[in-house]
Amino acid sequence: AQSVTQPDIHITVSEGASLELRCNYSYGATPYLFWYVQSPGQGLQLLLKYFSGDTLVQGIKGFEAEFKRSQSSFNLRKPSVHWSDAAEYFCAFMMDSSYKLIFGSGTRLLVRP
C-alpha cells in the first residue's frame, strides 16, 4: 500500500544546530513529494516540493530536501535552526493522476535556546 513514514515523532535541537527530518515513502513509481510546516493552531505552509529533475530541492526559510530514489527517501535539512522553526513538519506525497495528498504522521520540532 502507498504510504509515507516519518520515523521521528519528536526531535529536539539547539538553536544554531543543523537539522535533518526523515521521510520515507512506499510507492511503485516516482511520487510527487512535499514538505509542509504547521505552527500550533495554524494552517499548513508549503516549504518545498519535488516533482522531477534535480534531486536536491531548495525551499523557503533556508530549508532543502534531497530525493533519493534508491532509499525511497525525501529528507528535509536545514544547516542552522532558528527558534522560530519550532513547529510540526509533515512530509506528503501524491500518486499519479491523483488529487490525494498522503501525509506522514508528522515530526514535532522543538528548539532549545
Place this chain on the structure above:
Amino acid sequence: DTEVTQTPKHLVMGMTNKKSLKCEQHMGHRAMYWYKQKAKKPPELMFVYSYEKLSINESVPSRFSPECPNSSLLNLHLHALQPEDSALYLCASSQGVRETQYFGPGTRLLVL
C-alpha cells in the same frame, strides 16, 4: 499570491445547530479541498471539488455537506454534528490534478 482564506477562525456550536465554514481563493485554481485535522494528527482529506463539481468524497458522514458556488468559493455546511467532529478544518486549493496544494489557516471547530 498563494493565499487561501477561511472564515470563521473559530466556531463553537451545539449538536442541534446549523453552521457553515467558508473558504475563498483568488489564484484561479480549479480544484478545492476540505480536510479535517484532529489534534496531533495529519490532515485527512474529506472532499475534493474539481471545476466546481464534487469529484471525491472520502466517505464523509452526511452531516457534512460541501458546496462550491463558484470557482473561487468553497463552503462546508454543518448540521447535527457530534462532539467527536471537533477539529481544525482546513481548506486547500490547487491548479489541478497532481499540483501543489495551498492551505488556508483553518477553522477551529468545537462541538458541544
